[in-house]
Amino acid sequence: MIKRMVNAGGSDILELEMVDNATGLHGCEYQEIALDGVYLDRPRRPRQNKTLLVSAGRADWLVRCNEPGTYIIRSIHLPVDNDSTGTNTRRFDGTLFTLQVNGPVQTGSIGTVPLPTRPPYVNFPTDTTLKTSFSIEVGPQLTLNRERFKGEHYFRHLVNVSEHVQWSFLNTVPTEGHPIHIHINHFKVVGYAPYNGPIGQVIDPNNATAWLLFSPDTTLDNRVCQLQHEGINKTEYSSVKLLKNTTLSYPHHEMWDKDVPGTVGYSQAGDYRDTIMVPPLSNITIQFIVDKFTDIVVIHCHFLKHEDLGMMMLVDIIDPEEGATMPVMPKSGDALPGDCIKSEQEVNEAKPTEQPGNGNSPGNGSNPQHKNRHV
Numbered sequence: 001m002i003k004r005m006v007n008a009g010g011s012d013i014l015e016l017e018m019v020d021n022a023t024g025l026h027g028c029e030y031q032e033i034a035l036d037g038v039y040l041d042r043p044r045r046p047r048q049n050k051t052l053l054v055s056a057g058r059a060d061w062l063v064r065c066n067e068p069g070t071y072i073i074r075s076i077h078l079p080v081d082n083d084s085t086g087t088n089t090r091r092f093d094g095t096l097f098t099l100q101v102n103g104p105v106q107t108g109s110i111g112t113v114p115l116p117t118r119p120p121y122v123n124f125p126t127d128t129t130l131k132t133s134f135s136i137e138v139g140p141q142l143t144l145n146r147e148r149f150k151g152e153h154y155f156r157h158l159v160n161v162s163e164h165v166q167w168s169f170l171n172t173v174p175t176e177g178h179p180i181h182i183h184i185n186h187f188k189v190v191g192y193a194p195y196n197g198p199i200g201q202v203i204d205p206n207n208a209t210a211w212l213l214f215s216p217d218t219t220l221d222n223r224v225c226q227l228q229h230e231g232i233n234k235t236e237y238s239s240v241k242l243l244k245n246t247t248l249s250y251p252h253h254e255m256w257d258k259d260v261p262g263t264v265g266y267s268q269a270g271d272y273r274d275t276i277m278v279p280p281l282s283n284i285t286i287q288f289i290v291d292k293f294t295d296i297v298v299i300h301c302h303f304l305k306h307e308d309l310g311m312m313m314l315v316d317i318i319d320p321e322e323g324a325t326m327p328v329m330p331k332s333g334d335a336l337p338g339d340c341i342k343s344e345q346e347v348n349e350a351k352p353t354e355q356p357g358n359g360n361s362p363g364n365g366s367n368p369q370h371k372n373r374h375v
């Protein structure tokens, strides 16, 4: 049988497994065959026998039960899963539904059942020359790229139809994972890079701009990032230090592609998704080819409360022949996502604080070098 499941809740992640209600053991065989509506190449057993379903996530399972019985599909969280889902991330623990299996005992397995052909747009190489790159920085106080949503005409990036783009998801928050959703274009997961971006820390939970970014470089005495975000008064918070218990140690980030405990929150290389869990202090690389749709594209956290409070931003997709109608604002204050200090070049050139796109280029947010200027 096939089970198509969607997490239609807006606040909790699900970590799904199927067990025999009498024994608590995995009595049936179940394999993933599609994620976010896109078929995989072949059926595969979920890593650690669990499928992560973030808010708005979809997963199709192929299920085979050889023995009659009562089986439950439940969500269960283990402490070891915190690396890839976050300690403060909301989750549901408990049974979601029950399957009653009747009939004679059978033998056999799912094996290599052929799946429907994947759509052609999935099968592009990930090693071609890329035109543009862009970072989506998940920040404290429900920010994306260091700001909350500013309205329907405020674009943070611009891409052209048919472009092959590479984007990164960075999460500066040490305790919380966020399920980030990109409208219109699904994306291919390329991999998870070591995290060397800024570390975010809330100073006043009642003030949306009272948070600071710190350098990950533990050898520095003063780790406060030179580049912060619009609205912050660094002088006012000059005595704030990075909390001692903030750590960059997320050992499972290095094992994101292994079938070991603690990896339920990671996607696999080659998966084609439209919503992805961005773990605490993580760095995910994705690629896609921009499809024909032109207009405003929304990127947002799929925890609806986060989205409603402003964890959302806009990207403009244009036909190059028509050009853009609005400027692009890649920076927040003086800072690009991923940046902690000004580069020597920037200091020397004393650039203006904002450089709107000119309608034909994606603006500064597309500078592929900015992701390396963390410390």
Ligand SMILES: [Cu+2]
Pocket (backbone or CB within 6 Å): 177, 178, 179, 301, 302, 303, 306, 307, 311
């Ligand atoms: Cu969120």
